[in-house]
């Protein structure tokens with residue numbers, strides 16, 4: 383016999399764009415806590431903070447304490463855990479274990495909140511630990527890099543690396559809310575500031591030719607560190623990502639992953655570089671590689687390819703790297719990507735700016751040629 387079990391869960395969360403999340407007169411954070419707390423119950427809070435954010439914003443902890451004191455009188459004192467920022471947070475299980483230890487030690491339960499404040503890596507590991515402990519603790523993400531605000535921290539995925547593979551361990555789960563606070567972006571190095579733009583170019587290339595044109599216009603302002611140009615880019619990128627997530631397969635049960643455009647080689651290059659390449663930089667090279675391949679295979683015109691390479695280079699994003707010479711190691715990335723998708727290899731390629739197609743077979747000799755061709759491109763060594 384069969385007993386049928388069926389239920390539907392609706393997911394909803396907001397991405398708030400504000401400045402000064404812990405300014406005492408800013409209601410956003412307090413409103414989110416109130417809206418998601420059981421009435422009459424004072425929740426515990428564990429803040430997991432990226433070490434570089436802590437270093438660049440030395441008043442952050444006292445601002446948080448003061449904010450809670452002013453806005454939530456009688457609330458429990460917050461707990462803080464600082465973890466190393468950058469890919470280190472995901473590469474070993476140290477940060478993950480430290481977060482679980484803190485959840486255990488401070489009795490953070492399912493009525494409590496874990497608040498991640500940091501780059502995409504810190505948001506990923508914190509989200510993973512928060513969804514595993516007690517089968518899921520409420521998570522608020524406060525992303526502090528351009529890439530985390532436009533992509534990594536706004537969606538439904540959390541992960542850490544294992545067995546030498548990017549994102550090998552992870553979960554799908556939704557945050558309670560995401561707060562994109564522009565004030566954090568002021569302390570980014572120009573390298574980290576720029577690297578996030580590659581995810582915006584990615585989503586423009588696969589979904590929105592007009593957004594690509596707009597980024598061509600915004601490029602000089604973006605490279606000059608213009609905050610309005612960055613905010614516009616982050617908002618449009620976030621909208622396109624969120625629309626995609628809600629449009630059919632949020633928990634990635636199928637093999638088609640347009641948002642992974644350029645990512646099969648990006649993840650491999652990040653690992654091969656010992657994570658000296660930032661994720662956004664590796665994605666820029668990965669997109670340049672797949673567009674060069676698409677051009678060699680006759681999918682993508684040379685005009686479109688040149689526009690794409692020009693925009694990436696014009697934004698000071700790398701399109702080449704000496705590691706592209708190691709085509710043997712690089713092409714293993716295809717097998718790892720196939721494993722990660724499960725089932726059939728499905729690689730998104732461009733037919734035009736804003737138009738994709740999926741291929742399930744990559745012609746390896748042509749991909750090797752594309753990698754060698756890009757490896758020979760000259761760019762300032764600071765970008766390579």
Ligand SMILES: NC(=O)c1ccc[n+]([C@@H]2O[C@H](COP(=O)([O-])OP(=O)(O)OC[C@H]3O[C@@H](n4cnc5c(N)ncnc54)[C@H](O)[C@@H]3O)[C@@H](O)[C@H]2O)c1
Pocket residue numbers: 432433434435438466467468469472500501502503504506526527528529530533534535537538539540541566567568569570571574577578660661662
């Ligand atoms: N979960 C997802 O859906 C998803 C999507 C895309 C990327 N990611 C992941 O995101 C990670 C990349 O994120 P990223 O680009 O933010 O890099 P990152 O997290 O490695 O941060 C880059 C550097 O900036 C520092 N930093 C962060 N905020 C700062 C601030 N306000 N001021 C000064 N320094 C600051 C960090 O400490 C780090 O050294 C990768 O691990 C990638 O796999 C996840």
Ligand SMILES: [Zn+2]
Pocket residue numbers: 533581645661665
């Ligand atoms: Zn990415």
